[in-house]
Amino acid sequence: MKNSKAFLISFPAQKKYLQIAREFVREICTIHDIHEEMAEDLVYIVGEAASNVVKHAYRDMPEEKAVVEIGLKLEPHLFTMTITDYGKGFDEKKYHELNFEDIKSKVKNRHKGGLGLFMIDRLADKLTITIDPYHKNELTVVKKI
Numbered sequence: 001m002k003n004s005k006a007f008l009i010s011f012p013a014q015k016k017y018l019q020i021a022r023e024f025v026r027e028i029c030t031i032h033d034i035h036e037e038m039a040e041d042l043v044y045i046v047g048e049a050a051s052n053v054v055k056h057a058y059r060d061m062p063e064e065k066a067v068v069e070i071g072l073k074l075e076p077h078l079f080t081m082t083i084t085d086y087g088k089g090f091d092e093k094k095y096h097e098l099n100f101e102d103i104k105s106k107v108k109n110r111h112k113g114g115l116g117l118f119m120i121d122r123l124a125d126k127l128t129i130t131i132d133p134y135h136k137n138e139l140t141v142v143k144k145i
Helices: 015-031 036-057 092-096 100-108 116-123
Strands: 005-012 067-075 078-085 126-130 137-144
Touching: 005 015, 015 036, 015 067, 036 067, 036 078, 036 116, 036 137, 116 137
Parallel strands: none
Antiparallel strands: 005 067, 067 078, 078 137, 126 137
């Protein structure tokens, strides 16, 4: 597509590499003059999504097969980020079953975890989740810029 730019990074699904994902997104945002507040939202989103992959996607697989891929596409007025893994995936229905009372309870009781996908959804203009366990799982976030 004319006037669009695409970027891809792949790294081992290990905690020590998560900062690379954040810096990758931050640097692309800086280079392309994306407003600082929006850039921080995008950095938060990639941090949460990549962290979920590292924590959950590859629990029952050999470490050498565990990889996270992050694709970015910039178009006029649109930023698309896709986080891909090839692990076990997750039950998307559980995410959709969260309601406001569940969220309120988690926050009130200072429960750690379980809010990342909820926050990603709130920050995104569009969120698409495609789960095909052990083949390809994708979380795609679209943000108007």
